[in-house]
Amino acid sequence: MKITDIIKALNLKVISGQNGLTNEIKGGYVSDLLSDVMGNAKEGEVWITLQTHQNIIAIASLKDLSAIIIVKGSVPEADTIAKSNTENIPVLSTDQDTFSIAGRLFELLKKE
Amino acid sequence: MQFRHKIAGGDFAKAGNVASSVKKVLQQLNIDHVISKRTVIALYEGEVNVVAHAYSGIIEIEIDEEKIKIIITDKGPGIADIDQAMVEGFSTATPQVREMGFGAGMGLSNMKKNSDFMKISSIVEEGTVVELINYLKPDARQESK
Numbered sequence: 315m316k317i318t319d320i321i322k323a324l325n326l327k328v329i330s331g332q333n334g335l336t337n338e339i340k341g342g343y344v345s346d347l348l349s350d351v352m353g354n355a356k357e358g359e360v361w362i363t364l365q366t367h368q369n370i371i372a373i374a375s376l377k378d379l380s381a382i383i384i385v386k387g388s389v390p391e392a393d394t395i396a397k398s399n400t401e402n403i404p405v406l407s408t409d410q411d412t413f414s415i416a417g418r419l420f421e422l423l424k425k426e
Numbered sequence: 427m428q429f430r431h432k433i434a435g436g437d438f439a440k441a442g443n444v445a446s447s448v449k450k451v452l453q454q455l456n457i458d459h460v461i462s463k464r465t466v467i468a469l470y471e472g473e474v475n476v477v478a479h480a481y482s483g484i485i486e487i488e489i490d491e492e493k494i495k496i497i498i499t500d501k502g503p504g505i506a507d508i509d510q511a512m513v514e515g516f517s518t519a520t521p522q523v524r525e526m527g528f529g530a531g532m533g534l535s536n537m538k539k540n541s542d543f544m545k546i547s548s549i550v551e552e553g554t555v556v557e558l559i560n561y562l563k564p565d566a567r568q569e570s571k
Contacts, residue, residue: 352467
């Protein structure tokens with residue numbers, strides 16, 4: 315499954331990182347602690363978080379994550395958006411909370 | 427092959443830049459994927475520790491045929507009790523740093539888990555030196571244990 319597929323299925327808004335939209339998704343990870351993501355997320359996973367500052371892009375890029383979903387309609391900072399475009403890491407947004415969007419993504423990926 | 431980077435304490439905007447540049451070098455050198463990932467995680471955490479806790483720091487990276495050696499030297503408050511600092515969940519990070527999702531007390535244990543050798547020496551109110559080694563050949567890793 316590609317990022318474009320989950321955007322459609324989960325009704326996500328694309329904020330930035332358009333060049334990474336064809337990234338392949340290998341799973342998902344949920345955490346707001348950066349060291350937890352750094353230590354435990356795996357390559358190709360979609361990261362669901364409420365953090366919006368630019369360090370999330372550095373982490374996603376270092377860990378080769380496929381995209382970041384920002385929850386509860388939060389808007390990322392301008393430097394997060396800029397860095398997301400440079401690193402080709404899509405930043406997506408949803409109005410839903412972490413529990414709901416993670417549940418829907420889990421169901422979607424389970425079908426694969 | 428040697429690299430040297432300066433780190434400014436408190437500069438979160440640049441946190442991860444050293445790890446990112448080393449990741450690119452390791453990819454160019456065709457270093458084993460698992461070793462490369464481990465090194466990047468350990469280095470990132472070390473880099474963030476300097477940004478979050480110290481006033482300034484220097485990261486030296488040395489890559490030869492056997493190993494990747496990283497030495498992180500900072501000027502800062504130092505670590506009073508290294509054993510306590512190693513305990514997962516223990517952190518002296520400020521509330522602002524924690525709000526960003528840093529300061530979960532997982533940095534040092536992430537570094538330990540993702541390196542073959544780690545040594546911390548610290549003097550309170552002077553600074554801390556962290557030495558990390560990841561071996562490129564499985565035999566060398568065995569011998570170091």
